[in-house]
Amino acid sequence: CVVFFFFKQKTAYEMQRGLVGSEMCIRDRGSTGEIYEAEIPLIDAEIPQEYEQLMSWVDSYKKMKVMAMADNPKEFALGKLLGAEGIGLCKTEQMLNDPVRMKHMRKAVLLDKPDEWKKELDELAHYHKEDFKALFKIMNGLPCIFRIIDPPLNSFFPSDKEGQIKLAEELNLPIELIEKQYSKFAEYNPSLGLRGSRLAVMYPELVSMQAKALFMAALECIEEGFQPLPCLELPMISTVAEVTFLKEIIAEAAEEIGASDKIRYKIGLLLEVPRAALTSDELTKEVDFMHFGTKDLTQLTCLLYTS
Numbered sequence: 001c002v003v004f005f006f007f008k009q010k011t012a013y014e015m016q017r018g019l020v021g022s023e024m025c026i027r028d029r030g031s032t033g034e035i036y037e038a039e040i041p042l043i044d045a046e047i048p049q050e051y052e053q054l055m056s057w058v059d060s061y062k063k064m065k066v067m068a069m070a071d072n073p074k075e076f077a078l079g080k081l082l083g084a085e086g087i088g089l090c091k092t093e094q095m096l097n098d099p100v101r102m103k104h105m106r107k108a109v110l111l112d113k114p115d116e117w118k119k120e121l122d123e124l125a126h127y128h129k130e131d132f133k134a135l136f137k138i139m140n141g142l143p144c145i146f147r148i149i150d151p152p153l154n155s156f157f158p159s160d161k162e163g164q165i166k167l168a169e170e171l172n173l174p175i176e177l178i179e180k181q182y183s184k185f186a187e188y189n190p191s192l193g194l195r196g197s198r199l200a201v202m203y204p205e206l207v208s209m210q211a212k213a214l215f216m217a218a219l220e221c222i223e224e225g226f227q228p229l230p231c232l233e234l235p236m237i238s239t240v241a242e243v244t245f246l247k248e249i250i251a252e253a254a255e256e257i258g259a260s261d262k263i264r265y266k267i268g269l270l271l272e273v274p275r276a277a278l279t280s281d282e283l284t285k286e287v288d289f290m291h292f293g294t295k296d297l298t299q300l301t302c303l304l305y306t307s
Helices: 012-016 049-059 073-081 092-096 099-110 113-139 161-171 175-185 197-204 203-221 240-257 274-278 294-302
Strands: 027-029 034-036 089-092 143-147 229-234 264-272 290-291
Touching: 027 089, 049 092, 073 113, 073 143, 089 092, 089 113, 092 113, 092 197, 099 113, 113 143, 113 203, 143 264, 161 197, 197 203, 197 229, 197 240, 203 229, 203 240, 229 240, 240 264
Parallel strands: 089 143, 143 229, 229 264, 264 290
Antiparallel strands: 027 034
């Protein structure tokens, strides 16, 4: 994607020479490419009537649905406003980017005592449940696909020494513990190794926590008159054994919450490993749907690391 800018008062040559510094506030007009060296009052964009008319024509002919990728209530609402027919991918780890939530996630990974681990996961479950409820209400009656935590655990920690020292002070934990855990989970290539469903198999408590939060949110929405359609997606699947193991964890969570016979949920997988693609005839017998994760599948098939 290439964007050409035309500057008001400042030319591109002056920009290149550093006369427009990084500390300056600038605004750009997306429809024309013009940039203004000033703070200009902003308003929310409105959907043109012509666009709505065009989409109404499209709706009468289209043969497939368009769903949104969103990770927070604001994005959920925007997706619905723009006509999304559900959520095609919600990256649940993105829901933890808030500093308070991230603090609980980091402590959960760092602490080895089961009671302390559970305390932090319970806090995360509360936040997850509230976000899930917001999504179900916005997308009432439409399918919503939630991908369980995918990235390796070291991605939740600062990689530099200074950042780790600061984190140790914030969490009131010894720096040696943070260094030890970071080293334990470190991945040279974050696209490989202990992530996705492999991480879920190693730490099924994470999956159980997310599934319980999802089912509790769905049950509460049903009581309030909404129609949630939850779908859980398993990333980085390589074998049928991984699917069956995680399906059992999710089923146990539904049973514990009392959602087994009250919620119609689906389980699917994200096909992004060549082995999974070659054995998809076996995997499809265990799941309700399947998506292609084209970025990772391309990386692993062609041996390219896009980062």
